[in-house]
Amino acid sequence: MQAGTESEALFQKRIPIYTRSVKGTFRSFKTAMLLLAFAVYFGLPWLPWARHDAPPQAVLFDMVGRRFFIFDMVFYPQDLISLSLLLFIAAAFLFFVTGLVGRAFCGYFCFQTLWTDAFTFIESWVQGERPARVRLHKQAWNAEKIGKYTLTHALWLLLSFLTAYSFVMYYGYAPELTQRFFSGSLPFVAYFTVLILTLTTYAAAGLAREQVCTYMCPYARFQGVMYEPETLAPYYDFLRGEGTAGRAVPREGSKARDERQAKGIGDCIDCGFCVQVCPAGIDIRKGLQYQCISCGLCVDACNNIMDSVGFPKGLIRYDSEINIESKNPGKPHLDLLRLRTVGYGAMILVMVGALVYNVATRSDIQISIQPVRQPLFVVMSDGDIRNRYQIHVTNKTLEVQKYRISAQGLPAGALDLGEMREVSVRQGKSVMVLANVKLTPDMATKINEVEFVITPLSMPGQAVTKKVRFYAKHEG
């Protein structure tokens, strides 16, 4: 067969997508989500929050002190389990939602979508609506084109910089960081982070756009397996749109709906708006495609057109594959009672329960006691047997705390803590205390467990009791 029917290019050029703006339910929802997300992302580092011994910032990730402040809660690296649970819940929730309403995350919440949306707003604000942008792209370089392109890219870079800058603000007290940032006194890593995030934001949301979803995002590629025939997604009602004679642009004699139906022409007037508004650049009328991010803009576009020509809405609509293919489609509805959704739902409930329990019962003090295993026990010169324990006390409160260490069920004088009977630990830090327990050979045969009690002196109610083995001979 003939080679070179297409030009012998080394690479496939990206076909630029100039999305037409559209009004409608989904567009309003997307805009609302965008404003909410940006308000949270850019505003949160500046939300003040009264705090005893740390900067008054509501959300603050203190990497140096290894403390993570989220409103009134403080997390330490020891609380990693909470983060794991949170990530697990997020994953399960994503799968649950995808099974139910398709790629809702991609369409409305993913930061790639949000930032691409914002960048497109800037682009159309500077360069105008779709036809103007296409014309500008095609025309030769002149003052107008250079001016508008420079302004667009400058604004993109500004938004990228603000994005990167806000990210860094989470890792310190924002007002102080701002002052230090612009006086050049932050460590190199801060500037490097801002530079990298600025460039990647600019590249991903300004230049790569839908290619990130199509080529780079693993989630976009594997979530197809979560779709079931009952899953809701934007579908083109091909039975109604194509009729028996296919779609057709309205001409004389095929304008009114009854005329079209008499000729077997479908309701689709082939205006192409659904393609022009699509940020992924696909034609939804070819069916569900892996590039589709379920943003619903084609639904808005088609509904507007159907309204203006006087046809019923819903030619493109959120629906299930089953419904769209049936001769007698019912109303689109959420199908909750499926093995997959019920399974994911149950998983989420269990994990949310575990997380709530985990966070609610977090103790302000963490104790771990390790017996010294080498040697497991020591015979003293008078025949007594001694075991040693390393007691790690971690203070998870916000103040310096003093802890008293004692033991229950031991004869007097058996416990030797050296100078550390009471130990003070700074907030968020831990201290290791060595405890010696010495028993006569007689006692050692009777006592094979030591019960340590660690009492915070300021709140004796929160005392922690831990049992450890006492060894007097090698076993087995």
Added chain:
Amino acid sequence: MSQGNTQSQGAQTTGHVWDDDLQEYNNPLPSWWLWAFYLTIIFSITYWVLYPAWPMGKGFTTGISTITYKNDKGVEKTTHWSTRALLMKDLQDAREMQKPYFDKVAATPFDQIAKSPDLSNFVASAGKVLFSDNCAACHQSGGQGKMAFAPNLTDDDWIYGGTYDKIQATVANGRHGIMPPKGGADLSDVDMDNLANYVLSLSGEPSDSAKAAVGNELFHGKATCFSCHGADGKGNQDIGSANLTDKIWLWADVPGAGSADKKVAAVKAVIASGLNKGVMPAWGGRLSADQIKLLTVYVHDVLGGGSKK
């Protein structure tokens, strides 16, 4: 975008044909991929200029980036970039980070260190590394020692004394314990049997009381044991003679012997051939004074056997 067999109708191929109809597609790459590929080429050329890269006969191109570090003797060196130099730099940084703590340990009196949670925690972690590197080969990783080889450092029995000062002197100068052999001309087998029974009786081990009574006389008389171990058998820490009255044994494995006869035999063997193997090397020349002080505190406090006086 659907791809399938239909594509062969109009798609680019490489132009090669095998077995009549087997052809190879020449599908174009996405442009972002191609640009990323060009970037990797630029990256590698930059890398060749900056870092060691190409073999050249017996050497290699060193690259123009350099790295400067101070080795553990404090001598500053500058060399082309290499992972070894990077490691030396990291070690230098680690030494500099540890230095304030080492200085603090050096400046704090022994008995005050145990009162500070910060310093004792530093001694526990830094001391463990020093101990594992230098001491654990004989005294074992937890300091528990080994029967008939190296003394247990976690119990409260000290051959040369368990105070901070004595431990420091032992680590810095080393020790060499000698016990003269008594077998052969000096003592008969029966003498040694009696002596062994007496020695066992001192610490309450099972022994023949009649033989022990004879041994008692030998101990304080002909065999001259008392001259080193003392009239009461409690030893002398200044010369490193063992306390025979406590429950702790180093050279004769009395706790591990299954029967009374074996215990006697174990003690007899030590009496007969004496000891000239309790050698601890001097660390004064190999470790710095700060390191020896840290090790002293580690042995005394963290291993837990140190004595108060």
